[in-house]
Amino acid sequence: MAVPTFVDRVTLRVSAGNGGNGVASVHREKFKPLGGPDGGNGGRGGSVILRVDPDVTTLIDYHHSSHRKAEHGRQGAGAHRNGGHGEDLVLAVPDGTVVSTADGTVLGDLVGPGSEMIVAEGGRGGLGNAALASAKRKAPGFALLGEPGEERDIVLELKVVADVGLVGFPSAGKSSLIAALSRARPKIADYPFTTLVPNLGVVSAGDVTFTVADVPGLIEGASEGRGLGHDFLRHVERCAALVHVIDTATMEPGREPIADLDVIENELARYGGLEDRPRLVALNKIDVPDGQEIADMVVADLRERGLRVFPVSAASRAGLRELSFAMAEIVSAARAERPAAPPTRIVIRPQAATGSGEEFTVKETAEGWRVRGEKPERWVRQTDFSNDEAVGFLADRLNRLGVEDALVKAGAVEGDAVLIGHPDNAVVFDFKPGLDAGGEILGRRGEDNRFEESRPAARRRRAIDEAFTERAPGETRADVARRLAEEGVPADMIEQVARDRGEELAEDWWQAGWDDYDPDARGGAADPDDD
Numbered sequence: 001m002a003v004p005t006f007v008d009r010v011t012l013r014v015s016a017g018n019g020g021n022g023v024a025s026v027h028r029e030k031f032k033p034l035g036g037p038d039g040g041n042g043g044r045g046g047s048v049i050l051r052v053d054p055d056v057t058t059l060i061d062y063h064h065s066s067h068r069k070a071e072h073g074r075q076g077a078g079a080h081r082n083g084g085h086g087e088d089l090v091l092a093v094p095d096g097t098v099v100s101t102a103d104g105t106v107l108g109d110l111v112g113p114g115s116e117m118i119v120a121e122g123g124r125g126g127l128g129n130a131a132l133a134s135a136k137r138k139a140p141g142f143a144l145l146g147e148p149g150e151e152r153d154i155v156l157e158l159k160v161v162a163d164v165g166l167v168g169f170p171s172a173g174k175s176s177l178i179a180a181l182s183r184a185r186p187k188i189a190d191y192p193f194t195t196l197v198p199n200l201g202v203v204s205a206g207d208v209t210f211t212v213a214d215v216p217g218l219i220e221g222a223s224e225g226r227g228l229g230h231d232f233l234r235h236v237e238r239c240a241a242l243v244h245v246i247d248t249a250t251m252e253p254g255r256e257p258i259a260d261l262d263v264i265e266n267e268l269a270r271y272g273g274l275e276d277r278p279r280l281v282a283l284n285k286i287d288v289p290d291g292q293e294i295a296d297m298v299v300a301d302l303r304e305r306g307l308r309v310f311p312v313s314a315a316s317r318a319g320l321r322e323l324s325f326a327m328a329e330i331v332s333a334a335r336a337e338r339p340a341a342p343p344t345r346i347v348i349r350p351q352a353a354t355g356s357g358e359e360f361t362v363k364e365t366a367e368g369w370r371v372r373g374e375k376p377e378r379w380v381r382q383t384d385f386s387n388d389e390a391v392g393f394l395a396d397r398l399n400r401l402g403v404e405d406a407l408v409k410a411g412a413v414e415g416d417a418v419l420i421g422h423p424d425n426a427v428v429f430d431f432k433p434g435l436d437a438g439g440e441i442l443g444r445r446g447e448d449n450r451f452e453e454s455r456p457a458a459r460r461r462r463a464i465d466e467a468f469t470e471r472a473p474g475e476t477r478a479d480v481a482r483r484l485a486e487e488g489v490p491a492d493m494i495e496q497v498a499r500d501r502g503e504e505l506a507e508d509w510w511q512a513g514w515d516d517y518d519p520d521a522r523g524g525a526a527d528p529d530d531d
C-alpha cells in the first residue's frame with residue numbers, strides 16, 4: 001500500500017451520542033400493589049474522542065468521511081435497570097494533530113502516542129424516578145430526559161512530529177530525499193519553496209522505523225520570518241534529530257556547502273532551543289560531476305568539525321543506505337534517551353454560557369427576560385414538558401438556584417416572558433412569581449403545571465375527588481390514595497376528601513407496599529445538582 005498524498009488539514013463535524021431518557025416506573029408485586037419508584041437512569045451518550053495513533057500518518061480518512069457520530073445512550077427501564085452507555089467513537093489521528101475551531105481558536109495539540117482529546121461529549125443520561133425520589137417527593141411520576149450530545153465542527157491540522165527533520169536551502173533536494181527514502185511522494189520541482197507544508201515519510205532501516213519530515217526550505221533571515229522560515233522552524237522544533245541537506249551542485253553565486261551549513265546553523269541558533277538535537281550532514285546531488293567534486297573537497301573539513309557526513313544522491317540513490325542507517329542510529333539513541341512524553345488527555349468543556357463564573361445571568365431583551373447558565377439550560381433540556389410533575393420539579397430546581405429571586409430583583413413582573421437558553425432554542429415561560437420567596441414560579445406558557453402545594457386547595461380537592469371517581473377497575477380506594485400520596489398530595493387532604501365522599505380508608509392505607517422502599521435511605525437528595 002502506498003502512503004497516500006499527505007493531507008494536513010481537514011474540517012470535521014463531530015456529533016456525540018444523546019443521553020438515554022430516565023424512566024418513571026413503580027415497583028409492582030403480587031400482594032404489594034404499590035411499591036417504591038424503580039425507574040432506572042438513562043445511559044450516557046458516547047463521546048467523540050481523538051486519539052494519537054502512531055500508525056496513522058495522515059488525515060486523509062477524514063477527507064473521505066467528514067461527519068462522525070458516536071452512539072446514543074439507551075433508555076432506563078423498570079426494576080432499577082439503567083440504560084446502557086453509548087459507545088465512544090475513537091478517531092485515530094496522527095501524532096502532532098492540532099485541533100481548532102472553524103474560526104481558528106486552538107483547542108488542543110495532540111502530541112505523543114495515546115494522547116487524546118474529547119472533542120464532543122456524550123449527553124448525560126436522564127435520571128429515572130427512583131433516583132429522583134426524596135422524602136418530599138416519595139414516588140416521582142416523572143423522569144429526566146437524556147441530554148443531547150455535543151456537536152461541533154473542528155479543524156484538524158497536522159503539525160509534523162517527525163523523528164528526523166530535513167533542513168536546508170530551497171531546492172537542496174529535501175523532498176527528493178524523502179521520496180527516495182520512503183513511499184511518500186511529495187512535490188519536487190526545480191524552483192525554490194516548492195514545499196509549502198511539511199511532508200512526512202516513514203523510513204525503515206534495519207529494524208528501526210522512523211518518520212522523516214521534509215519541510216519548507218530555509219533561507220537567511222528565516223528566524224525573523226523570512227521566506228517560510230517561521231513555519232519551518234516550528235516544525236523542526238518537534239524533531240528529535242536534524243539532517244542538513246546540502247546542495248553540492250548549486251550554481252547560485254555565494255553558495256557552497258560550508259557557507260550554506262553555516263547559514264542554516266546560524267538561523268537555527270537564532271531561533272533557539274535546537275542546540276541539543278543531534279545532526280547529520282547529507283551532501284546531495286553527487287550524481288552531478290561538479291557536485292561529486294565539491295563534496296570531495298568539503299567532506300574532510302566538515303568531519304573535522306565533528307559532523308557525520310554522507311555524500312548522497314537522491315537521483316542515483318548513491319549513499320542512501322548509509323544515510324538511512326545513520327538516521328536510524330541517532331533516532332534510536334534519541335528515543336532511548338528521551339522516553340516518550342506521557343500522553344496528554346484534553347477535554348474540551350463547553351464554554352460556560354454566562355462567561356462570568358456565575359451560575360446564571362438574567363438579561364432583559366426585546367423578547368423578554370433571558371436566563372443563561374449551564375445548570376438552568378441543562379435542567380430545561382432534561383425536562384419532559386408533557387409531564388406536569390417534571391415541570392414542577394424544574395421549577396423547584398430553578399427556584400433553589402435563585403432564578404426567581406434574580407428575576408424579581410431585575411424587575412420582572414407576572415406575565416413577563418422568561419426565556420431560558422440560547423436564543424436559537426430557548427424555552428419560553430410566563431413569569432409567575434410565587435406568593436412567598438420560596439414558592440414556585442414557572443409554568444410553561446399558558447399552563448399551570450403543579451400538582452403540589454401551589455394549587456389552590458379547592459382545585460386540589462377537586463382533583464383528588466376526580467381521582468377517586470375515575471378509579472381504574474381493580475384499583476382499591478387505598479390504591480388511589482397511595483398513588484396520590486406518591487404524587488405529593490398531603491395525606492390529611494386525601495383522608496379529608498375520602499371522608500367527604502364517604503369512602504372508608506383503612507388506618508394504615510398509606511403503608512402497603514412501602515416496606516422495601518425507604519427514600520430517606522437515599523439521603524433524600526433528589527436532585528443530584530443540589531450540593
Ligand SMILES: Nc1nc2c(ncn2[C@@H]2O[C@H](COP(=O)(O)OP(=O)(O)OP(=O)(O)O)[C@@H](O)[C@H]2O)c(=O)[nH]1
Pocket residue numbers: 168169170171172173174175176177187188189190191192193194195196215216217218284285286287288312313314315316
Ligand atoms: N541531479 C540531481 N538533482 C536533484 C537531486 N535531488 C534533487 N534534485 C533536483 O533538485 C530540485 C529541487 O528538489 P526538491 O526535492 O524539490 O528540493 P527541496 O529541497 O525539497 O526544495 P524546496 O521544497 O523548494 O525547499 C529538483 O529539480 C530535483 O529534481 C539529486 O540527487 N540529483
Ligand SMILES: [Mg+2]
Pocket residue numbers: 174175176187188194195214215216217
Ligand atoms: Mg521540497
